[in-house]
Amino acid sequence: MAISLKRKSGPKPHPDAMTLSEHLAELRTRVVVCVVAFLVAGTVAFVIYPVILSFLKHPYCQVAPPHRCLFYVTSPLDGLSLRVKIAAYGGLFIASPVLLWELWRFITPGLKRNEKKYAVPFIVASISLFALGAVVAYLIFPHALQWLGSIGGPSLHQIYDPTNYLGLIVLLMTIFGITFEFPVLLVSLEMAGVLTPKQLSSWRRWAIVLIVVVAGVVTPSSDPFSMLAMAIPLYVFYELSIVIGRIFRRSAPGRRGA
Numbered sequence: 001m002a003i004s005l006k007r008k009s010g011p012k013p014h015p016d017a018m019t020l021s022e023h024l025a026e027l028r029t030r031v032v033v034c035v036v037a038f039l040v041a042g043t044v045a046f047v048i049y050p051v052i053l054s055f056l057k058h059p060y061c062q063v064a065p066p067h068r069c070l071f072y073v074t075s076p077l078d079g080l081s082l083r084v085k086i087a088a089y090g091g092l093f094i095a096s097p098v099l100l101w102e103l104w105r106f107i108t109p110g111l112k113r114n115e116k117k118y119a120v121p122f123i124v125a126s127i128s129l130f131a132l133g134a135v136v137a138y139l140i141f142p143h144a145l146q147w148l149g150s151i152g153g154p155s156l157h158q159i160y161d162p163t164n165y166l167g168l169i170v171l172l173m174t175i176f177g178i179t180f181e182f183p184v185l186l187v188s189l190e191m192a193g194v195l196t197p198k199q200l201s202s203w204r205r206w207a208i209v210l211i212v213v214v215a216g217v218v219t220p221s222s223d224p225f226s227m228l229a230m231a232i233p234l235y236v237f238y239e240l241s242i243v244i245g246r247i248f249r250r251s252a253p254g255r256r257g258a
Helices: 020-047 050-063 079-109 113-151 160-178 180-190 196-203 204-218 224-249
Strands: none
Touching: 020 050, 020 079, 050 079, 050 113, 050 160, 050 180, 079 113, 113 160, 113 180, 113 224, 160 204, 160 224, 180 196, 180 224, 196 204, 196 224, 204 224
């Protein structure tokens, strides 16, 4: 006599009806997927290490004398350490779509319908602005290197350690990417009713001063090119946030204070 053990399929429970253990199980699944994706992507980055190193070294080669685009190490373990670090950075970058997708899948069930409608544009805008900030940092980095190499005078000869160099360029690209999320934060606060476009317009002068100060403080290379490359877009983003906030308030029913 055969016994049917067919599993019943039913709709996934609503987030409000899920118990704490079910929430934790869901989180554990997402974390495991993210860890596996990072390990696989890190392995790929470890294999294509020469390509990644060449890409990150390109800004230095643009300003280095001919046939002098070289890094110097002082320890036998520096090469291995550098490759592992690049594998970690590259793995995080390559796996970022999977990581963001898993985060999105974990958050989405708890969002309301109108919140889901705005969530996708905000996620796309966040990723795009972060990538834009990283690209801007990469493009202005040769000018920063040239300025930093000349500020000490002609008697100093630059010999770059790859760990310090790569740490600086990765940090610069990361900080630019994070600061370029500025308009996403402002628009979110406007949509939540914490700020209004009218308030942002009245704070314009102080905003300019604050943007310049922040650009001078958070820029790790402390060169004028990087500071201007950060401050000018941030001010443009500030103005765009005011415009987007006004458009949102005109289209949203019952909203005032534009």
